[in-house]
Amino acid sequence: MTRRRGLAGQRVARGYSQEEFATLMGVATSTVVRWESGRSAPRPYQRPKMARLLGLSRADLDKLLSPVKTVTVASGSTPVPASFSDPGDMRRRDLLGLLTTTSALLALPEVPAAAYPGRFSTTAPQAEEALADHLWRVYGLAGDKHTLYPAVRRQLGVLAEEMDHACGDTVRKRAATRVADLYQLAGELFFDARDNALSAHCYALAASAAKEARAYDLWACALTRHAYVELYAGRAPWAASLLSAAARVARRGDSALSTRHWVSAVQAEVHASLGDFDACARALDAAEEVRALNGPVHNGGWLRFDGSRLAEERGACYVALGRPDLAEDVLTSALTRALGPRRRAAVLVDLATLGAHRGDVDQVIHYAEEALAVAGQTRSGYVSAKLDGLGPRLAGLSADVRVPDLRRRIAALPHTT
Structure with a gap:
């Protein structure tokens, strides 16, 4: 089943967090998570109350809760969930296939170059390194990291073909080095998209390839x-x-x-x-x-x-340790520097967290608003995750009418890409 995005969106539009909605429905928060993820559905006797809370007719609620339709990819083939036709899901499946193929090729025993004369990579090592460096530079400069995926995907495909033809220790080590490099970049893209499982797969393959290349x-x-x-x-x-x-x-x-x-x-x-x-x-x-x-x-x-990032990293550590006396000057100083959007947002959220620790709602709102603006501009899952971490800190500040609104806006951020 795919996620019931319409159900979650209607809940957010009505101003409820998952926890608040669960309390009103008289169920556990995990039950609401399962409803919205499509892993289960509310009982018939729960639906009238859910419809009232969400401001929906019974018919409209039933549409949001309806089973996922299936599509047929070819005549006589097995139906698959329609969600697989979504670009994000197809991209994920595509990369998982590449990961599996590349991992298998990496695990094959070395084939001596003499056994297959002429099967050396025709790409000059300098060109390979220059291309990888270019992709990393583009990644560092890109506001929306997701736009880089097609270019990285193309290079991963080329690399899988080259690995299938890599013979001899020198060529194999060079190919393994490229695998370790490019899959780290792919892992960064999916980490920013908050796909932890896929980014971990990419990093694990990168580590294995780098080990192979020594x-x-x-x-x-x-x-x-x-x-x-x-x-x-x-x-x-x-x-x-x-x-x-x-x-x-x-x-x-x-x-x-x-x-x-x-x-x-x-x-x-x-x-x-x-x-x-x-x-x-x-x-x-x-x-x-x-x-x-x-x-x-x-x-x-x-x-x-x-x-160059040590000031903000030190400040983040002090925030996590509950030491606002040490954190604020470090973070405020870091904010005066030229920071990229993601780094700036991380500092802003840490400063908002300090405000929550002190009970200073004005500080919380000031910095969290700026961080939300960055999240909207970059669509960064990393920034969304930082803001998610702020949510539990706001529990004691809900008497201020601005805080529930802030929590709703954070909850409305995309959680995966």
Whole structure:
């Protein structure tokens, strides 16, 4: 069954959160989630009350609750849910197929080049690197990250074909390196779209490919990005395990690069989420050592850490640790810098969270309004997730009429893309 988007939209339009609607209906919040996801339907005796709450006729409610229609993809084929004809679902299935194919090709034993003479990649390594670097630069500059997917998808398809013909250690390592690079970028796109499962698959494949290529910094970065998925999914202990592995791998990499310092910066966020102030402080200090490195400390692609984000990251850690006395000056200072939309929105939400901690509704509204504007401009799932995290902090401020409206606007943001 596909999501009943109309049902969820009508609930939001009437001003109810899922929790509030569940209370009015006399059911658990998880029941409302199942209704809206299409995994179950309300009982007949519950429908009249639901229709009244949603301001619908019984007939209109029945339409919103009706089963998903199926479509036939070819004569005699098995019917599939109509949701698979949606661009987002088709894109997801398409990438899962590519992931499976690429993983299988990566797992094949090495074929000596002499066994298949002439089956070398015809693409120059410099051109491959330049193209990957270009895609990463476009990703960094794009306001709406989703627009980059078609270009990344095309390159992943080309790469799968090249892997099928890769013979010899040199060519195979080069192909594995490209897999690790491009699938990290694909993972970033789906992480921003809040598709945690697909982004985790991409990062896991990237880590395996980098290991195959013995590209230690690339490998450590893939593990670190995977840790972010676990952290934002509320599984900080799993993130900690991945980062411990990333730190060990990074120590085998290029000491002139900032890889190990980025791992420390993310470890600080995990320690903060676990409430360990001392471990967080040690990790932040280790990350700050990036400033002692000389020369180019990152490549602008899969490794972009240069310490410029440490102020906002330190502030976010202090917010998570419940230390507004340490967080506000750091975050306010970070906000004066030239930040990209997603980074700026993250700082704005952290400052709104500080306002909620103090009970200062004016501060909450001021910063949350700005963050909502960024979410609308970029359609970023990352920004939506940050705003979602603000929601529980507003529970004690509902007496101010602006707060329920803010919660409804946050709930109305797209949760997946």
